[in-house]
Amino acid sequence: MTTTAPDVNKQSAPKPVKAGRGGGVIGNTGLYLATGIAALLFLVPFYLLIRNSLSTDSEITGENWKFFPTDIQWGNITEPFDDTTVDFAQSMWNSLVVGVLHTVGILLICSLAGYGLARIPYRHANKVFYAVLFTLMVPAAVTFVPSFVLVSSLGWVDSYRGLIIPGLFSGFTCFLFRQYFLGFPKELEEAARVDGLGYWGAYWRVVVPNSLNFFAAIATITFINGWNAFLWPLVIGQDPSAWTVQVALSSYMTNQTVNYHLIFMATAISILPLLFVFLFLQRWLVQGIAQTGIKG
Numbered sequence: 001m002t003t004t005a006p007d008v009n010k011q012s013a014p015k016p017v018k019a020g021r022g023g024g025v026i027g028n029t030g031l032y033l034a035t036g037i038a039a040l041l042f043l044v045p046f047y048l049l050i051r052n053s054l055s056t057d058s059e060i061t062g063e064n065w066k067f068f069p070t071d072i073q074w075g076n077i078t079e080p081f082d083d084t085t086v087d088f089a090q091s092m093w094n095s096l097v098v099g100v101l102h103t104v105g106i107l108l109i110c111s112l113a114g115y116g117l118a119r120i121p122y123r124h125a126n127k128v129f130y131a132v133l134f135t136l137m138v139p140a141a142v143t144f145v146p147s148f149v150l151v152s153s154l155g156w157v158d159s160y161r162g163l164i165i166p167g168l169f170s171g172f173t174c175f176l177f178r179q180y181f182l183g184f185p186k187e188l189e190e191a192a193r194v195d196g197l198g199y200w201g202a203y204w205r206v207v208v209p210n211s212l213n214f215f216a217a218i219a220t221i222t223f224i225n226g227w228n229a230f231l232w233p234l235v236i237g238q239d240p241s242a243w244t245v246q247v248a249l250s251s252y253m254t255n256q257t258v259n260y261h262l263i264f265m266a267t268a269i270s271i272l273p274l275l276f277v278f279l280f281l282q283r284w285l286v287q288g289i290a291q292t293g294i295k296g
Contacts, residue, residue: 053264060260073261080266088266090241091248095227096273098163098244102226103219105168111215113169114177115203119189129178135171148235158242163233167226173218180214181207216284223277245270 052060053076055069080088116122117129147166156162184207192202208215233244243251249270252263278285 053268057260076265091243091245095245099223099226103223106222110173111177113174117178118181132171158239162236213284216281220281
């Protein structure tokens with residue numbers, strides 16, 4: 001009866017000795033503690049917003065601070081919509097229209113510009129790119145008055161066109177798209193051209209479907225910026241019917257009176273669309289931000 005020698009190659013390698021966990025536990029505990037403190041500090045403004053929006057003015061400005069109001073004023077929720085001096089619902093709708101159309105326009109125009117600068121061979125492509133970068137160095141205050149004069153001469157005051165069209169191009173967003181498309185796999189576009197697609201077909205049918213994470217990140221940031229815009233809508237929306245939500249919020253604070261609980265409640269309501277957008281796009285937002293690294 002013969003016996004076979006054990007196969008040395010099949011023997012399991014010795015397991016590495018694990019280092020002590022003392023330092024790791026202390027490091028992780030410190031990390032969790034710092035993260036928890038940062039999260040609490042981040043949530044403090046939201047706590048104050050909810051607390052003051054459900055309080056009376058006397059509880060907000062009183063000396064005896066309470067963690068939560070004694071008598072919760074649920075009626076404050078409908079007060080911004082019942083106010084006859086400001087059409088809060090209309091201002092929310094205006095901000096929604098401006099934010100959505102502004103985001104769609106920015107994504108379309110800047111992505112096409114960035115794709116053209118990254119992929120289409122053109123003798124003056126670098127000069128055009130440097131011109132786009134130069135716009136980032138021009139302060140917004142320099143172009144504010146000429147933009148208003150142009151919009152006013154076109155009769156776009158108190159209209160969606162005046163609120164949206166002047167901001168449909170962003171040099172920084174165009175720069176981000178160009179840098180992203182420089183790192184996009186060329187093999188996918190070459191395969192599309194073999195199938196007979198041109199630059200537009202490759203962009204629309206290949207590049208965009210494979211770049212949704214990046215588009216979602218840019219869309220989220222752009223929508224938040226459009227929703228929070230104040231100075232330009234304040235100048236263009238001279239009629240109350242054309243006010244955006246940020247302009248409507250500023251009207252609650254005058255030289256004579258300050259309705260604190262109304263301001264806090266209207267502010268809390270105004271950030272709800274931003275929370276919905278973030279919760280809806282957060283799946284793609286984190287991955288998109290990870291892809292915004294500058295390449296090329």
